Amino acid sequence: MSETPWPAAFADILARHLPLAEGPVPGDAALSDLGLDSLGTVSLVMELEDSLDIAIPDELLVAETFHTAATLWAATSDLLARA
Amino acid sequence: MEEELASAYDAARAVLPVLEDQAADTDRSAEFPVKAVDALRAAGLMGLLVPVEHGGSGGDLGDLVAIAGLFGSRCVSTALIWAMHCQQxxxxxxxxxERLRAGLLPRIAAGEVYLASVTTEAGKGGHLLSGDAALVGDGDQLRIDRQAPxxxxxxxxxxxxVTMRESPDADDHRVTLCYAERDQLTLETTGEWDPLGMRGTASAGMRLRGAVPPHQVVGEPGGFRAxxxxxxxxxxxxGWSAVWLGAARRVLSDVLGMVRARGAEKVSDLTADRLARAxxxxxxxxxxxxxxxxEVLAHRRAGTSLAGMPTQIHLNNLKVAASELTFRAVDGLMQVAGLAKGYLRDSPIPVERVFRDLRSAxxxxxxxxxxxxxGALALLDRDVTFAPAGLL
Incomplete structure (x- = not known):
């Protein structure tokens, strides 16, 4: 198991929205395969914004952003860096 | 317009009297409209969406919308059967x-294969994207055993x-779509079909058992979502919205004809308001x-996905709005037509039948x-995006 490049807070939030994930979420696994559906995406976005104190702009709310943990972390860390 | 497509439109118009003539009997008997569907088969219309190189008309979803509206104006059951076939x-x-397309599409275009959809399953509350009964690998075959209400x-x-869970070990969101021929299955009809409307769709429950080779999987295994x-x-x-719209438009047209036939008598403000609302x-x-x-055609031309939030919202809204507004229009028109012409089954205009049909929408x-x-998706589109202008 390789170490993940994101903080535990992000991993915890993510894991809560992936009903099918068992253990740490690999960076390259498709989130939809781990049970993230459209409604799950909505609550994931709201929790990320709330807990990490960021605002995810609408142009990032596309399938590419939520493809894998790595793509979602890339978008999130950009926003954190700008905050 | 391509020659094949132009003749499909001619054929669609030519077949309208067949649909019209059997609509009342089909409604009464709650039996599948064999004669009307045979006419669609013979006219080549089952292949509207089959590419020309496979013997079809090469139509797109815009052609489906146009022709489904024509059919919906004559027999809502037949129109829905045809639109759902085209959807498949x-x-x-x-x-x-490639192998499935080359083998199956020419037979669809020739009118030999009418495709039905098996997506409903007891216990999943009408959820399209999940499955319970699983495909079971058996040598080089995939076994199907499935109940559909x-x-x-x-x-x-x-x-x-047929939608099936990908395998016995797979999560219920890993759904595989596969094609099955009638003679690859043992079919058992379960339950009666005696509904309020859409009676000709003969949508009784079925149990399907059989096996298909892996090349009959449509899309990726487990990838039905896409x-x-x-x-x-x-x-x-x-397709559904076009059928419902065609039906409501026809009832409006018939009621307008009825009001006009009353002659020079002044139309009351109340009747005028009701006609306006419809x-x-x-x-x-x-x-x-x-x-x-x-919006859908533009995405397809551009080769872009329909999975974006705004497009998904628009497609959902279309279904909800079309089902509610067409029914509301016909409900109001029944008031204009009155008990004798609106409510009676043997009225010369089919207000009552279409009212029952559209209640299902x-x-x-x-x-x-x-x-x-x-509502949930809308939270992720604070800009309230209409059809993206850049796309159209």
């Missing part, structure tokens, strides 16, 4: 493998597109249907499921 064909055209036209289909988002849902919502509802559905149709993939989804 679209899935095979876009997601079938509603299979439109199942008793008369030569082929079925087929649904890119093909089954858009083709379904566009006209508004029908116009709203027509223009929103055109807008969503163009909000239930045929339940609106409640769509609005709860849309």
């Amino acid at each position: 064909v679209d899935c095979v055209v876009r997601f079938g493998g 509603i299979v439109t036209g199942g008793g008369h289909a030569e082929g079925f597109l 087929v649904a988002v890119e093909s089954m849902i858009p083709a379904g919502h566009l 006209r508004i509802d029908v116009e709203l559905v027509a223009s929103y249907l055109a807008s969503v149709r163009d 909000a239930l045929n993939y339940g609106n409640d499921r769509l609005t709860t989804m849309t």
Whole structure:
């Protein structure tokens, strides 16, 4: 198991929205395969914004952003860096 | 327009009297409209969406919308059967493998194969994107054993597109769509079919058992979501809405004819208001249907996905709005037509039949499921994006 490049807070939030994930979420696994559906995406976005104190702009709310943990972390860390 | 497509439109217009003539009997008997569907088969219309190189008319979803509206004006059951067949064909055209396409599409175009859809399953509350019964690998075959509470036209289909859980170990969101020939299955009809409306769709429940080779999987194994988002849902919502709109428009037209036939007698303000309200509802559905149709066609031309939030919201809204507004229009028109012409089954205008037919529209993939989804999705589109201008 390789170490993940994101903080535990992000991993915890993510894991809560992936009903099918068992253990740490690999960076390259498709989130939809781990049970993230459209409604799950909505609550994931709201929790990320709330807990990490960021605002995810609408142009990032596309399938590419939520493809894998790595793509979602890339978008999130950009926003954190700008905050 | 290509020659093949132009003759499909001619054929569609030519077949309208056949649909019209059997509509009342089909409604009364609650039996599948064999004669009308045979006419569609013979006219080559089952292959509207089959590419020309496979013997079809090479039509797109815009052609489906146009012709479904014509058919809906004559017999809502036949129109829905045909539109749902085309919906299945679209899935095979876009997601079938080369071998399946080459073998199946020419037979669809020749009118030999009517495709029914098997997506309902007891216990999943009408959820399209999950499955319980699983495909079981058995040598080089995939075994199917599946119950479905509603299979439109199942008793008369030569082929079925069936959703199954990918494997016994797979999560219920890993759904595989596969094509099964009638003679690859043992079919058992379960339950009676005696509904309020849409009676000709003969949508009794079925148990399907059999096995298919892996090349009959449509899309990726476990990857039905993509087929649904890119093909089954858009083709379904566009086709259904067009059928319902065609039906409501026809009732409006008939009621206008009835009011005009009263002669020089002045139309009361109340009647005028009711006619206006029906006209508004029908116009709203027509223009929103055109807008969503163009959005889908533009995505397809550009090769871009329909999975974006705004497009998903628009497709859901179309289905909800079309089902509610067309029914409301016909309900109001029944008031104008009155007890004698509006409410009676043997009235010269089919207000009562279409009223019953359109009551199903909000239930045929339940609106409640769509609005709860849309409401949540809307939270992620604070800009309230209309059809993206850059796309059209």
